[in-house]
Amino acid sequence: DARVTQTPRHKVTEMGQEVTMRCQPILGHNTVFWYRQTMMQGLELLAYFRNRAPLDDSGMPKDRFSAEMPDATLATLKIQPSEPRDSAVYFCASPRGGGYTFGSGTRLTVV
């Protein structure tokens, strides 16, 4: 399957709550990228994994964000505790055809 699947599509949560976003990469692809998109900053790379190991998570606030890839079919991004400034669309992506295929994204609103 050449699709990247993300859940949930939308999430509204209160400040301080834990948020978990999930991504199923393209089947058989071993690299996953997490991006965050806001109007002000555009698309920013948060982290990426290859063969389930983190290669670069320098774009991610370490005190509250964590990313994992427990197996080849699942990548997760957690925010604990969430803050209003985390409101954004979070995309995961798999490499394909030289570029990326993006998932549909998770639109997160923290109130």
Add this chain to the structure above:
Amino acid sequence: QKEVEQNSGPLSVPEGAIASLNCTYSDRVSQSFFWYRQYSGKSPELIMSIYSNGDKEDGRFTAQLNKASQYVSLLIRDSQPSDSATYLCAVNRMGGSEKLVFGKGMKLTVNP
């Protein structure tokens, strides 16, 4: 200087006109260049990739790359209202699975 810069826009063109979108990048070792289209509320989708200097044409789209000037552009001929979207320029150092750095995007509106 940001790694990948696009004109802030927005850009508005009449239907049938040529839309020209520009992008500059700062890292001279960049090797792969991409244009993505993003409709409002949707995820980015790849529309063009270019790896060597010169022009690459695909239907109504032409990507142009000038590595000496660190400049990449996208031309859309015979613009259609369905081309109205935000266009994102992306660059990476190496092919394959290395990370892409994106510009902030340029919003294009094609007026009927």
